[in-house]
Amino acid sequence: MAFTGRWETETQEGYVEFCKLLGIPDDVIEKGRDYKLITEVTQDGNSITWTQLYPANHKVSNSFTIGVxxxxxxxxxxxxxxxxxxxxxxxTTTFPNYHHTSEIVGGKLVExxxxxxxxxxxxxxxM
Incomplete structure (x- = not known):
């Protein structure tokens, strides 16, 4: 249950290079460069819903069960x-073009x- 909660970006490293590698347009990269991404996580046992809120009210929400x-x-x-x-x-999970890891370190969400x-x-x- 350590991931449960609402999180706000403090720092990000490698943002521009990573976005360019994924083919994200420069204007979109620029808009998101200093945006404080909000991540909302709810967890019920091994079932998790992970939602990220982006600029212009765009959001991506994925629900999954660990190991399934x-x-x-x-x-x-x-x-x-x-x-x-x-x-x-x-x-940990593998997206189409990259591998992603999320963990709690010192009370912070590190992705x-x-x-x-x-x-x-x-x-x-x-938050």
Missing amino acids: ESDMETIGGKKFKATVNMEGGKL TSKAGSVVLKRTSKK
């Missing part, structure tokens, strides 16, 4: 199937997305 293949969606609207696993207190050698690290505080 689930239907997911990217920010760009691409649908895919993935299994979210719990490994040593970390949630790391890796695509080859490009890494996006986002740290959020609990």
